[in-house]
Amino acid sequence: MANYTDGNTSVCGLIGNPVRHTLSPLIHNMLAEITGINMVYVPFEVPQGNVPEAVKGALALGVRGLNVTIPYKSDVIPYLEDIDPLAKGIGAVNTLVRTSNGGFKGYNTDMTGLYRSLLDEGVELKGKIVVILGAGGVARPAAFLCGSKGASKVYILNRTFERAKDVAEEVNRALYEYNNNEPMTADGLSAEGEPTDIPSIVVPMRIEDYRNLFELKEKFVSLQCTSVGLFPDVNSAVVEDKEFYEHVNVGVDMVYRPIETKFMKLVKESGGKAVSGLKMLLYQAIDAYELWFNNDEDAPSEKINITKEQAEEIYRSLVMEVTGARNIILEGFMGSGKTTVSEILADKLELELLDTDAAIVEAEGRSINDIFAVDGEEAFRDMETALLETAVSEHFRDMVISLGGGLPLREENRQLLGQMGKVIYLRTKPETVYERVKFDDSRPLLKSDNPLEKIKKMQEERGDIYELSADYIIDTDELTPSQIADRIIQELGIDI
Structure with a gap:
């Protein structure tokens, strides 16, 4: 942009x-x-x-x-x-x-952003119990935020207890100074030299003692403040015990690569609400x-x-960027449903739609049949490559792109597609394709006495190439276009 x-x-x-x-x-x-x-x-x-x-x-x-x-x-x-x-x-x-x-x-605004992302999910901190996993650089400000917003108790769980203890003491002291608008001396006295009543909102705990939290009478908010689960360590969580997550009402992971961490999956599986750190970043x-x-x-x-609707628009772009799907690109044989599915996707995700065939027809002012008849197939393929080169050089993003059936055949085009976003191959059986396109006389490559055999032959030639360029493959024969679109959204992890 x-x-x-x-x-x-x-x-x-x-x-x-x-x-x-x-x-x-x-x-x-x-x-x-x-x-x-x-x-x-x-x-x-x-x-x-x-x-x-x-x-x-x-x-x-x-x-x-x-x-x-x-x-x-x-x-x-x-x-x-x-x-x-x-x-x-x-x-x-x-x-x-x-x-x-x-x-x-x-x-x-890191912490106000965290608080705003919680409010966006309907979560208020006042009176809540908060469990923070980790005692690193993010844990201290997170604990301070929770204490300043009225959390009843904030537990900091860490493998090194002394580190958790130091952070808890620092935050309790800072909360006193913040709430009373006065500094405290090094030995814990007020500016007037009087003893101070330092709050004990923040409590340190060894992480291996997490089962002690099960005795609490209410579920808690958990903030995952370590780097565990960060790509490529995507199959790990600080606490793996599923029983822990049965006590989590809301779980926020400061990690946002991947977009859904192991911590978040465990929260969801136990019925809790999981929030990505990407919301905090936004x-x-x-x-x-x-x-x-x-x-x-x-x-x-x-x-x-900034309204919630505007924030959601930007968040969609962030999710697509983090997942590598800055554009969603659909490939497949003619009749696979690319055009219809791309329209549904663009509508569901509020993205711009680009159909490469339609774009070339509009630019040339003539049909694909005419281009093939006058200039030949190779000239049309050159036009496809030029369109992709423009998309890459101009940094096209936040688009659903429907590809012409032959576009991925060139290796150069496949390399360009890899720079543009995630490619989804809509795989369709020859018989299904034939039923969908047998009355369509606008397909120059189907001019044949036996269209079904032509389809089978072309799919045999192209199938491996489609799979080679695809990030995801979806078999479409038993799915409606809307179901295909939902499957794509689910696969890419952008269902927000």
Whole structure:
């Protein structure tokens, strides 16, 4: 997606190291398009030790706002003019917003994004028991968020108990300072030197003692804050015991590659609600975007408030990107149902539809029969290749693409398809194809005294090639077009 830029274009971006595989540009540039704001978002990879120069340079260049990712979420704090209380309590910022004094104020939308993703799923933290798996970098801010939103108890389970204990003490102390709006001395006294009543909301626990949680009188919210389950370790979960998941009402996995982790599958199998960390990624970006464009004199006359429907549109694009299905591409023999199924898919997923045959006919201003008769089949195949090359060079995305039956035959085309998205082969028996197309005289390759034998011969020639280029194969003979579309959505994991 390319935004139009001119002398009035605002620039926002991301600083971190590394940043080359970030999904943030996809989210923010879609937000700019949806809201009609003249803005582009770009990642900036900042070498270690250059954070002060990066902040100073962004201010000097008029960068409107920045996101901050690892490893600089704490390093950037000394170079800010101000910091939001929640970010201060968490001890990390991920969003910088320009102030009227010409500096940056730091916010933490990672955690507000997590909270917003929970609310989006109908989950409120107030009065709930929360179980956090892991005591790493994500666990501390997650525990602080839960405590600040009124969770009755937050358990941190970790293999190293001392680490869980340290995090629990840090968060309980930070919650006291946040709730009382006053700092605490190193030895636990108030600013006036009085003893403080530090809350004990956050409780450390050895992960092997998780069965003790079964004695709780209510189901809990579980936040999976480790890297276990991250691709390629897709068949692992921190806790494998299915009994644990019977006590989980809602499970959120901070990992979002794969889109459905082993942890999430176990939650679902036990009847709980599973939420991908991709939702948190989306909403932290939305919160940052709203902060950038709702907070100064240049803000739009109407406050930006991204709707649930708009968020879902972006989320679909994120899921397709993460699963590698930035485009859904249907291949198969004539009569396999590509045209009808592609229309249903595009409607269900609210995606643009591209039929390669129809696109070539429109560009040429003549039918495929005419192209074959005048220029020959090879010229038509060249047109197909040129169309794919355009799709790759222009970064086509969020499309359902229905391919002409012969398009995948060229190796060059198959390589281009691999760059464009996920290819689904709609496999259909020759007899089914014949029944569907026997009265269609627009098929130049079926000009034969015995069309069924021609179909069988062509399928024998093409079947292996279709399978070679396919990411998924769906046998269509016993399925309706709508059922085929649902199967594709299920296979790709984009049923949201």
